[in-house]
Amino acid sequence: MGATHAQAWSETDANIAGIVAETVEEAQPLATRYGASVYPDFAAMLAKVDVVDICTPTHLHFEMVMAAAAFGKDVICEKPLARTVKQASAMIAACRNAGVQLLVAHVVRYFPEYALAKASVDAGQIGHPGIIRLSRGSYRPKKPLGNWFLDEEKSGGILLDLMIHDFDYARWIAGEVESVYAQKVSTRHPDAPIDYGLAILRHSNNTLSHITGAWAYPPHTFRTHIEISGDEGLIEFDSDNTAPIQSLLLKSGQGDTPDVALPSSPLSESPYTTQIKEFYAALQGNQIARVSAEDGLAAVQISQAAFQSARSGEAVSLASFMELMS
């Protein structure tokens, strides 16, 4: 994700001043490409930049955002904002106290199909949403170093890492979530070769959302689906049916499976770039980003409530969950 964001930043007026990775060697190619310095660690870089963009594994977000706030730097943080609600709340408070901005990279809001569906709903094209169905599916993430995606303690697992995209989107469309009920394969089958999560959300306005997350498909698969049924119409999007290019080539030219599948549908501007441009404008005070730190927190709340539901077998009310967390 760091490389994707770096590419996006290069399309703004901002200067990519420094890069920190797990090792200096890992950071070097990107640094060379964008004329940035490589720093041995985060603290060394903080003093030298105006804004930090954190694309590290989820479990590291908390300490890095707290450090950035302490240094008085604006922060962009990859989703999920944090591993836990408690951490996310503390991060928001720290940034507020430090007077720095905290922007959460819920990039799905910037994908044109999702942005257009939201605009269509807001324009009243389908009336009041009754049932929302969102799914996102890929293969099991692979990561040569440590495989942190698969470590639930670090990534929060499929409910936090993958399904948070659609938890956030459902809330963007239908508003606050009242209760969550969820199950996932890995709860019952920790050794299963795949994972798959299903969640039912009830929103405060009585809209129901059905969220699906899959790490269950063969390598290179990436599929997303949106269905919003309203009292005056229906919106549907299916990535399988809307991919503008199909390759029926005799021999695959592809190399190794990428770490995490990124959707590919040719656009004049990458959604990641659209997002970073909006964040850049927000940092300059020219615009309010469409996703706030509080949205990032709310998405973590839903994910964590879903996790608790999957573990306990009970539906979890967000209000009582929040009491428990505070």
Next chain:
Amino acid sequence: MKIGILSFAHHHGEAYIQNLRTIPQVELLGVADEDSSRGKQIARENEVRFFQTFEEVLDAAPDGVIICSENNKHRQLVEMAADAGVNILCEKPIATTIEDARAIVDACHRAGVLLMTAFPMRFSTPLVEVKNRLDAGDFGEVYCFNSTNQGELPSVHRDWFVDKTLAGGGAVMDHTVHLVDIMRWYLGKDVTEVYAQTNHIIHADQVDVETGGLEMITFENGTFATIDSSWSRPPYWPSWGGLAFEMITERGAILVDAFRQNLTVYSHAWQRAGWAFWGSNANQAMLNEFITAIQEKREPCVTGYDGFKAVEVVVAAYTSAERGQPVSLPLE
């Protein structure tokens, strides 16, 4: 073999006439309908004998009857037919309450008549194909299902489908049982827990019953599944709705759509796209099984008990929706 049809409250009754006609050994004895003008018209259009009462059909000694009444009247007709010693194919859901569903199964058991629930999806060729591959071990263990049986507002066919008393409920009552039955059949396991949420947003101005329903059920072996039973297809959707599921297994995912075998037709007459189904007729295969089971004096492959077990899940779903928490099965 003589077959009668009791009631045309369910519009499937008319289709069954055509299905029965294609079975060589079947003599379509006649039909009766409590709405005699509707019944007479259907009888006239299809050139079958119209009986004034249900009793008259049963007095004519059919080998089997198909019951297509409103859901809450199934019990009365089943008990009448069972008392007359007649074999029964009953529309789904077999009843609207556990008590009625149990009474239906018991009455047929006592009378020694065969009772089949009209679950045509058991005969859907794509679904049968996947069941065969599952049984052959192609997929390994089944972890979960993500399923939909969404439809248009069924009052376009009959008003009673959206009447709480006659239908027993709304979208959840109408569209949950097929998928529950398919998954029970696939897994050979029963449901032990049901969670459901319902709402009343889509078509809220037209009906009083719930039009949106999402359920998550858990089977005794830990397999879990969601069912979307919503009446969420707009009236200008290319078909009435559909039934599809993703089955997640040890070997990945299988995506199954029972109604994908379509032509897409754009007609001036419709002013919208329409899906014309060219797949195999599951209703026909279901009736073939009913007739064959009667002939061979054996249980049909889908029974009244299967209908009862599906109703149990629906009733639990309504209880769960009220409580906001999952409900355990079997119900007390």
